[in-house]
Amino acid sequence: MSSIISSLPFDPTLTYINGEWVGSSNSQTSSIKNPATGQVIATVSESTTSDLDAAVQAAHEAFYSGAWVNTYSGAQRRDALLALATSIEANRQALEHLESLNTGKPIRDVRVELDDTIDLFRHFAGYADKVEGRHIAAQTNAGLEGYTVKVPVGVVGFINAFNYPLCLLAWKVAPALAAGCTVVFKPGPQTPLTTLFFAHLLHSTGRFPAGVFNVVLGGVAVGQALVDHDLVDKIGFTGSVATGKHVIRSTASTARVRATSVELGGKSPGVVMPDADLQRTAELVISGCMNNTGMNCNALTRLWVHRSIYAEFLPLLKAAAEKIVLGVPQSEDTEMGPLIDRRQMDRVLEYIRIGIEEDKAQLLTGDSSHRVGQEGYWVRPTVFQNVDPQARIATEEIFGPVLSVLQPFDSLDNVIEIERKSEFGLAAGIFTRNHGDIARFTRRMRCGTIWVNNYNALYSYLPFGGFRNSGFGRELGYESFDGYLATKAIIDDITY
Numbered sequence: 001m002s003s004i005i006s007s008l009p010f011d012p013t014l015t016y017i018n019g020e021w022v023g024s025s026n027s028q029t030s031s032i033k034n035p036a037t038g039q040v041i042a043t044v045s046e047s048t049t050s051d052l053d054a055a056v057q058a059a060h061e062a063f064y065s066g067a068w069v070n071t072y073s074g075a076q077r078r079d080a081l082l083a084l085a086t087s088i089e090a091n092r093q094a095l096e097h098l099e100s101l102n103t104g105k106p107i108r109d110v111r112v113e114l115d116d117t118i119d120l121f122r123h124f125a126g127y128a129d130k131v132e133g134r135h136i137a138a139q140t141n142a143g144l145e146g147y148t149v150k151v152p153v154g155v156v157g158f159i160n161a162f163n164y165p166l167c168l169l170a171w172k173v174a175p176a177l178a179a180g181c182t183v184v185f186k187p188g189p190q191t192p193l194t195t196l197f198f199a200h201l202l203h204s205t206g207r208f209p210a211g212v213f214n215v216v217l218g219g220v221a222v223g224q225a226l227v228d229h230d231l232v233d234k235i236g237f238t239g240s241v242a243t244g245k246h247v248i249r250s251t252a253s254t255a256r257v258r259a260t261s262v263e264l265g266g267k268s269p270g271v272v273m274p275d276a277d278l279q280r281t282a283e284l285v286i287s288g289c290m291n292n293t294g295m296n297c298n299a300l301t302r303l304w305v306h307r308s309i310y311a312e313f314l315p316l317l318k319a320a321a322e323k324i325v326l327g328v329p330q331s332e333d334t335e336m337g338p339l340i341d342r343r344q345m346d347r348v349l350e351y352i353r354i355g356i357e358e359d360k361a362q363l364l365t366g367d368s369s370h371r372v373g374q375e376g377y378w379v380r381p382t383v384f385q386n387v388d389p390q391a392r393i394a395t396e397e398i399f400g401p402v403l404s405v406l407q408p409f410d411s412l413d414n415v416i417e418i419e420r421k422s423e424f425g426l427a428a429g430i431f432t433r434n435h436g437d438i439a440r441f442t443r444r445m446r447c448g449t450i451w452v453n454n455y456n457a458l459y460s461y462l463p464f465g466g467f468r469n470s471g472f473g474r475e476l477g478y479e480s481f482d483g484y485l486a487t488k489a490i491i492d493d494i495t496y
């Protein structure tokens, strides 16, 4: 067993339900692997549907007893979340090493994710004491006054993707707890370890009543049971389009419908205009695509390059891709780690094969047989050029380090028209100093985030989410906090 696992301050074979550490009710377990080596690093419990039921009942009781939202004032919830942020900060080194070991992420990237995680808890703590409604003065001479009251939506069931375990947990849990909701959280089955560490830290603050935060572990069966449970008031889902659509259908077939927010996949375009700083843009595009080994919902994977600079730009792109350092994730020099598991690696290699064989693109760089060490799930940064915009590698989400540089374009307006019809609408980027082009692009593109002369920067205070098949609902920003509140209208006859 790795020394990181043996020195954890909690028992990873248990999970956290109703303020206690418990095993699976049928002792079922699953193995967690280090994606860099393929070796098993830990055994965790698999929650059963009866464990899930216990977690939801606990969250329901904690919510409806008022233990979190009534007994605790907004200011107390704020202080609890601030204490939690301080505790995460005090334990950040151990969390970073655990996250890097479980995900294969380069340690320097995980540090940025820990910065974000801590910031997210502090940011949303600031909203906890600022739940506000509106007052509407009497509209008629009948003396009726109206005002709105915002209340937490209740029990939120969260289902997370594997790719940013701790950071996406913070995206979800920080605003939900700040709003006064209680939570049942299911991490991606491949990457549960920092979620358990987080539960340990939350428990250790002594500021969160039992049942306010609960963890269930496993895959499809427990996820589905969470979506279907009648005591869940809202589902927050992050994952693929196929699973997301299934989740939406399921929440509509339960006895009581419930609010749903789904953050799904993407195939985000970038546009390089003739006046772009080509060297800088090549590096931004490559990191925009290859960051997190391409397992990034908003990865820049469809690149439009203007005809007038195509020949000059592509060698810069190739050089930027080839200089990325793959290696042991815990080494300070490593810039790119492995894919999460064999299934994901096989999927990416299959797309690279399709790209080569479909005859709608040419391979510019990439070596599909690359390995770092004998085991592990490694694929080198891969770039295709002259890609037909309809090719499969140009239209389907690969979720790996594969960039499609499309055939050269002449008109930005045509690009916008094509992209407005895309299946996805998560993000886009444009590289130019021309203000008119920036204005046309940012106003006409139909997607949730648009980066201008940068890519991938996200902030606690700006919302993130999709159009079309990239999902609905917003995470981050005030918009996400508001998504955990329901509005009541009160009409008061002041003459009575």
Ligand SMILES: NC(=O)c1ccc[n+]([C@@H]2O[C@H](COP(=O)([O-])OP(=O)(O)OC[C@H]3O[C@@H](n4cnc5c(N)ncnc54)[C@H](O)[C@@H]3O)[C@@H](O)[C@H]2O)c1
Pocket: 159, 160, 161, 162, 163, 186, 187, 188, 189, 218, 219, 220, 222, 223, 224, 225, 227, 238, 239, 240, 241, 242, 243, 244, 246, 247, 263, 264, 265, 266, 296, 297, 298, 397, 399, 426, 466, 470, 471
């Ligand atoms: N838009 C975003 O914010 C965002 C962020 C990260 C990842 N993603 C997307 O996530 C996908 C990759 O993640 P993944 O492979 O973990 O996705 P996935 O859809 O396979 O799984 C997502 C989660 O759903 C659970 N699940 C599976 N079947 C379920 C069911 N029937 N009911 C309830 N839960 C179920 C899984 O166990 C996992 O926790 C990509 O498509 C990526 O674009 C989106």
